[in-house]
Amino acid sequence: MNPSFTRPSGPLVIDIENITKEYVMGEEIIHALRGVTLQIRRNEYLAIMGPSGSGKSTLMNMLGCLDTPTSGRYDFNGKNVSEMDGDELAAIRNREIGFVFQTFNLLPRSTSLRNVELPLIYAGIDPAEREERAEQAMIAVGLGDRLLHKPNELSGGQRQRVAIARALVNNPSIILADEPTGNLDSKTGEEIMALFENLYHQGNTVILVTHEADIARHARRNVHLRDGVVESDEATPVAAPGEPVGMH
Amino acid sequence: MKRFLYELTESWKIAAAQMASNKTRSMLTALGVIIGIVAVTLMGTAINGISTGFDKSMSVIGDDVLYVSQRPWTRMDDWWNYRDRRKIRTEYADKINHAIAATPNTNLMVAVPTMSLLRSVKAGDNSVENVFILGTTADYTLISTLDCSEGRFFSELESRGGAEVCIVGYDVADSLFAGRSALKKKILINGHPFEVMGTLSRQGTFLGIFSLDSIVVIPLPAFKKYFSAKSEADVRVKVRDKTQMADAKDELTGIMRRLRSLAPEKKDDFSVNEQQAFKSTLDAVKATIAIAGLFITGLSLFVGAIGIMNITFVSVKERTKEIGTRKALGARRRTILLQFLIESTALCLVGGLIGLVFAYLMCFGMAAAFPSFPIRFSFELVIASMIVSVLTGLVSGIAPAWSASRLDPVTALRYE
Numbered sequence: 001m002n003p004s005f006t007r008p009s010g011p012l013v014i015d016i017e018n019i020t021k022e023y024v025m026g027e028e029i030i031h032a033l034r035g036v037t038l039q040i041r042r043n044e045y046l047a048i049m050g051p052s053g054s055g056k057s058t059l060m061n062m063l064g065c066l067d068t069p070t071s072g073r074y075d076f077n078g079k080n081v082s083e084m085d086g087d088e089l090a091a092i093r094n095r096e097i098g099f100v101f102q103t104f105n106l107l108p109r110s111t112s113l114r115n116v117e118l119p120l121i122y123a124g125i126d127p128a129e130r131e132e133r134a135e136q137a138m139i140a141v142g143l144g145d146r147l148l149h150k151p152n153e154l155s156g157g158q159r160q161r162v163a164i165a166r167a168l169v170n171n172p173s174i175i176l177a178d179e180p181t182g183n184l185d186s187k188t189g190e191e192i193m194a195l196f197e198n199l200y201h202q203g204n205t206v207i208l209v210t211h212e213a214d215i216a217r218h219a220r221r222n223v224h225l226r227d228g229v230v231e232s233d234e235a236t237p238v239a240a241p242g243e244p245v246g247m248h
Numbered sequence: 249m250k251r252f253l254y255e256l257t258e259s260w261k262i263a264a265a266q267m268a269s270n271k272t273r274s275m276l277t278a279l280g281v282i283i284g285i286v287a288v289t290l291m292g293t294a295i296n297g298i299s300t301g302f303d304k305s306m307s308v309i310g311d312d313v314l315y316v317s318q319r320p321w322t323r324m325d326d327w328w329n330y331r332d333r334r335k336i337r338t339e340y341a342d343k344i345n346h347a348i349a350a351t352p353n354t355n356l357m358v359a360v361p362t363m364s365l366l367r368s369v370k371a372g373d374n375s376v377e378n379v380f381i382l383g384t385t386a387d388y389t390l391i392s393t394l395d396c397s398e399g400r401f402f403s404e405l406e407s408r409g410g411a412e413v414c415i416v417g418y419d420v421a422d423s424l425f426a427g428r429s430a431l432k433k434k435i436l437i438n439g440h441p442f443e444v445m446g447t448l449s450r451q452g453t454f455l456g457i458f459s460l461d462s463i464v465v466i467p468l469p470a471f472k473k474y475f476s477a478k479s480e481a482d483v484r485v486k487v488r489d490k491t492q493m494a495d496a497k498d499e500l501t502g503i504m505r506r507l508r509s510l511a512p513e514k515k516d517d518f519s520v521n522e523q524q525a526f527k528s529t530l531d532a533v534k535a536t537i538a539i540a541g542l543f544i545t546g547l548s549l550f551v552g553a554i555g556i557m558n559i560t561f562v563s564v565k566e567r568t569k570e571i572g573t574r575k576a577l578g579a580r581r582r583t584i585l586l587q588f589l590i591e592s593t594a595l596c597l598v599g600g601l602i603g604l605v606f607a608y609l610m611c612f613g614m615a616a617a618f619p620s621f622p623i624r625f626s627f628e629l630v631i632a633s634m635i636v637s638v639l640t641g642l643v644s645g646i647a648p649a650w651s652a653s654r655l656d657p658v659t660a661l662r663y664e
Contacts, residue, residue, distance in 0.1 A: 094578020
């Protein structure tokens, strides 16, 4: 491993050992992951990269507890999630993982506040506290004045901020962002990345899944996947402000 | 449990928001249920009405009276078997009464002869056609529920003396004398003058077919004098204890067989009728009407339910990505199931309520248009149709909701 890479010292959040994932597609068996081992500690800022077909999305689904591996072990905060059933995984997702999607995935007919409240509804928090916490999360992403706007009354960047507020609202262990700037122009994308940087500095664990080097360089650690295995796992050279940094 | 109520409340909110944002579609879908509930509720009301009418009519016959007649009331299929039977004679009444008096511990109380036919009745320029003319004795008051609203029934003496007096039913009095008192007036029954000595209180209709108030009661001797030619006679026998109807019937049959000197191997050549037999026949008819009616109207509700099921499937398909998002954010299977189930139930419940309002207004209109038909819009019916609506919602929602709850979050999130 790259000697310049200093491991953060926090407790392990994600501990994956040799996981594989196979899909059956008609007659064919697709080996999306062929044995991935990965450890992520608290307050890491990590980007998972790779071309399409590299197993990046499959790994993200595993990390996000949306899917379980065919073989291998996955411990999340010390709990083995690889054997959990659908409802147990739902509970883990609800409490431990904040999702940020490329397409924002907001409920179109609900207000921002109601969208941000959603994870708290599934956590069974009572309405008054729910609203209070959702409002705090909206303020944290700089949208304290957009509480009652519906998604179609917001710009793309604002929508992604609402989605980030929704990801934050239940104080998850990790924030898992899948191409978070993919549907935004580059200027707005930079603003969103600044927000992630901010969240990282506040002590959050942030995982980006992206194929864009420009986005990945914001993270402190880059994991490259190719053909279902980890190709490289190294620290990102810290970029001076305004100075573009190439990956290789 | 608390958790379940929490989820229930949240699901209701989601359902309400969903309906509000898809107003046109929701209304069109609910329309199927509205029509279904209107049909079922109106049919229920009609059946209720028929049932009430039947019961009311039955009470006129009396549940403690046996009728000795030439034919049975209920078996109409082979009437030719009864056509050539000997006629029932009014004199049997006296003989039966003698037999009753001679029997200790008898189940029978009193026998009263009746004869009847339809004739026109006139007074001055007014006339009524097809009035039921009943000839009987003063004992008739012992077996019937009739009572005089004005005047009195004729006495034993008047009856035997062949007095030409009569008691008129409500309709007859009303048609002939239009609000004025009929007492002491002369009426012409088939041209023969009778003096009115009493009017009966209002009875209503029998099965809604004919009026029980279009009746004139006269003493039997006078009846025989003028009308006996082709009329049929009955002997009505009141029973002491109506829980012992079968015994009473056997006793009466025995008396009649002795009166007619029937050898033991011969079949009865008369019929002993009672309300119960009539009632069981009517109950069967009632049940058939109810089952057929509810089945046919139930079909319309079924069509409505299919509409709801269809729209819920469409809704699940359209919102696949939303379901994926909800699952990613921690919605459990049960939560998703509940959400869609409640959406379909809410739709049905709203449809049911609207349907009920329509049905209520229609009942109102029907009651105004046909005042004689006993329409009853009961509270039970409201509860029943609400339950039916909710069940419709649950049944039509369960399949789509189940498929939504089983969606794989990865696939659902990727769905465009």
